[in-house]
Amino acid sequence: MDVTMLIVPMRSTTTTDGVLVTARSVEGELRSRIDALGIVHPRSTGAFEMSRLPGTARILIIPESARVSARIRNRFYDRLTDVVVVGPSSRPVTLQIEGAPLVEIPLSPLDWARLTTVAATAVSDRIVGASDLGIKCLDGVADREANDIARFAITRLADAVVARGTASLDTTTTTLIAQLTALIDEGLVYDAATAAEQVLTTPHNLRRIALRWFGFPPKTLLMRRRFIAALGRFQETGMNFTAITQFGYFDASHFLRDANRFLGTTPRRYLRRMDGSSGGKAASIRTV
Template sequence: MIRSGSLVPGTDPAAFGLPAGTALRYERPDPVLQPLLPSYAVLDSDPAVWKGPDAWVLPGWGQLWIVLTSGTVTVRTRKRQPTRLGSVVLYGNSSRAMPVTSQGGVTVVVDLSPAGWARLIDRPADDFRDQIVPLDRFWPPDRVQDLLSRLHASDRGEGVKAILDDFFLSQLPEPHRDEPALADISRWVREVDTPPVSAMVKQLGISQSALLRVANRHLGYPPKLLMRRTRFLRALTGMMMAESPPAQAGIPSGYHDVPHFLRDANEFLGTTPRRFLALPMPYLRSVLRARAMVIGAPLPLLDPADARRNR
């Protein structure tokens, strides 16, 4: 098993609250990469202690998953089709929580921001929403194999950050022409409230057709759904990370009433918040806590604007 923690000074892995038989690392990428790759994670579990269907991936931006374990890892997407993960896969931007079944071992996850998708994938994100596809559909096979080989040869723990930084910095594409618009749209999507799209169009000074084009191509969905997803996940992760169970009758911030919240829960979870929160998800809760401690927010789409600035 890898050693849990982070290279970020002052990180106490005991505060992650990991269940027995599991380990986790979160790292901040090189400052040049942070606007594109918000975070790196290394997930590990001992198959003799921890395995099965008790892990989940919440909706969000795209991700690269590099599976270093020889054990089987399967994910059920929104279409309810179990997908067995290959060695290096791309998660498309997603709108539904996905259960993961693993037989243990190490997996490395690289988070992609919308700008990261634009620059590193440069394929329409709405063509791959809620899908998991082999990365060699987008990158040359030798490039994918290089990344996989470097990580297989690593300690799979503290050395992963340096390997990923070196790999991505060595072949970083030129900025995409849509990145300035993406930065503005992403900032609006992160707002606590959900202003009408017409207000976004006016404030950003672009046409509605241009807004929809950029959002669908690089963020995977139209702005209204993205704002709803952010609002819901801000409320849900707050409940999941709370030390005491939330009051089920309470109205989360940003919602008019409980039915309003339940409609979004059905959209993004496929069930009610009560049922979802009752599921055994100790590892996911630990992942959320760990990322908030190391990066500043439990999910990339909730990162504050200054978390992805070049410094």
């Protein structure tokens, strides 16, 4: 029997007058992204290690028959239970997994704004219980049959997101969250001042928005996006440093400084460790 991790992307967006907004459909819209990404990783029975690159927050739903421990920076979580939220991260999140499949659901900043009133920066590079953030809609989900957890969780989350909507946020704030998300995803801007100009706000206000719903200052978010994209290209080209210049890196030392910041090690060591944890099969960089 294989052990799997099912990753369900939570974010659902449409474009209205050039602004990304969360879609209003419930289960069907969210479930469609399971097939769109197709991220179901078969694993041999027994314990294995999985590394998640720095990125947005995510929910982990852990069945009773699974044992999962985690490490972020110098924080070690011996055994995660039920439903936890991995906060926005600036370093890799390492998971030690044994037993039944667990479900992983990435959360966009707009999802965060609709699910909790806690500032994202309060849980950056940390793992907390979902109920500690006021996310009660997933209570009891981990107790269901393993094959039913993902479907049930998606339904519960979708209902909660739609029910809350944007009632707690003004239109300007919602627009800025969506615009900054799009700007980061595009990966064409590398500095906070330019980002503020492009979304027509002040650097101070952009920083406030970023810390509150993204977990980090704009500069960190932009640098993280650039580094992850460059790391993916670095891997694709057989670890060739010349491939990173298109991402605004002046030389290898510039890239290595960011690697130390976001990986805590060199790119080569991290990628080789990923390959080792995937049983010798090359692991690909994912930016979802």
